Every structure is written in C-alpha cells, then in structure tokens.
C-alpha cells in the first residue's frame with residue numbers, strides 16, 4: 001500500500017462527485033478554457049447552516065464539488081482523475097479513445113504498461129482520433145526510445161475501430177492524438193522495465209509546446225516515474 005493511501009482515497013471520492021456532474025474534467029480539454037480558482041469561501045459559508053457537523057467531511061466535499069462544477073484548476077483536476085497506474089506489466093492492454101458529451105477528448109487509461117513483446121490495442125469509443133507516437137518520424141518531438149517504433153494509427157473515425165501495436169523495444173513511449181494535441185489528448189505506453197534515467201519520454205517537455213500539452217506531459221512523467229519506482 002502507498003503511504004498516502006488515505007489521502008488518495010479521499011481525492012478519488014471527491015473526483016467521483018465531480019465526474020458525475022462535470023464529466024471527465026481531468027482531461028481538461030477545450031470545454032474548460034477558464035481555469036479560474038474556485039471561490040470556496042462562498043460555498044462553505046452556505047454549509048454552515050447545517051449546524052457545524054464538521055465530521056461529515058466527505059459528504060461536504062461531495063456537495064462542494066457539485067457547486068464548483070468546471071471551476072477546478074488544471075492541476076487539481078489532473079490529480080483527481082485517472083490517479084491509478086498499473087502495478088505491473090501485462091501481456092496486453094487496451095486504451096479507449098473518447099470524446100465525452102461535453103466535448104472533452106482523452107485516452108483512457110492515460111498510462112498502460114506491457115511486457116516486452118506486448119501488444120496495445122486502441123479502440124475508438126467516440127469522436128475522431130489518432131494514436132501517434134511522439135517521434136521525429138511523425139514530425140513530433142522525440143519522446144520514445146531512439147530505436148522504438150514510431151507508430152501512427154492514422155485517423156480513426158468509425159466507432160469500434162481499433163489499432164493494434166506490438167512493442168519489442170523496452171522504453172517509455174509518449175503518444176498524442178494529432179488533431180487534439182493542443183488540448184492535451186496524450187497518453188503513455190511503458191514497455192518492459194526501462195531505466196527511467198535514460199528515456200526521452202521522461203524528459204522535461206520543451207517550453208515551445210502549448211501549455212496544455214506541456215502540463216499533460218509533465219503529469220504523465222510524474223505518473224510513470226512513480227510507477228517505475230515501485231518496481232525496484
């Protein structure tokens with residue numbers, strides 16, 4: 001168990017309330033342009049009529065998130081959603097490509113982990129998306145191993161369409177949906193047990209990238225470093 005398990009659970013519970021109301025806010029795409037800081041004081045004040053039942057913390061958190069629909073900062077939302085990473089590599093993994101009803105685009109889960117020789121299948125749930133490796137060969141910054149495969153699904157537009165890729169070279173592979181790059185529709189495939197110190201996919205994202213793209217890459221770096229740290 002992680003030392004901060006309790007904290008994590010609380011955050012997840014809070015996120016559940018948010019997700020029900022605001023959709024998958026963690027992806028924080030085009031639909032939530034105004035990342036203003038929530039004005040909690042006003043909402044908290046309205047709860048003081050309840051008679052000071054301060055021990056009902058989780059209930060209050062839930063109510064709060066309903067009132068703060070769509071006003072979470074990017075950082076908060078990113079940590080609420082998709083908090084879990086795989087515990088160990090699997091022979092295969094599946095990633096959904098999704099456009100939510102509120103118009104947000106994302107890969108779910110954001111991070112998958114397969115063994116050397118493992119296969120990842122991307123499945124189009126909704127919207128129109130690609131899964132394109134961050135590689136010079138795809139006219140993108142290199143964020144996969146130098147000898148890794150620069151995969152590119154091409155545009156998938158029919159619901160249920162799939163793209164499958166087998167990975168023989170261990171490493172960290174960042175990839176992006178090219179039409180939704182600017183809103184940070186990005187994911188990571190980890191193959192085998194690579195040395196985290198030697199991965200282009202874990203480098204600090206360049207300052208020339210868009211803000212949402214950079215934030216998402218930083219978030220993914222954090223998750224993958226944590227995930228690989230658990231294996232040693």
Ligand SMILES: [Cu+2]
Nearest residue numbers: 105129177180
């Ligand atoms: Cu997309």
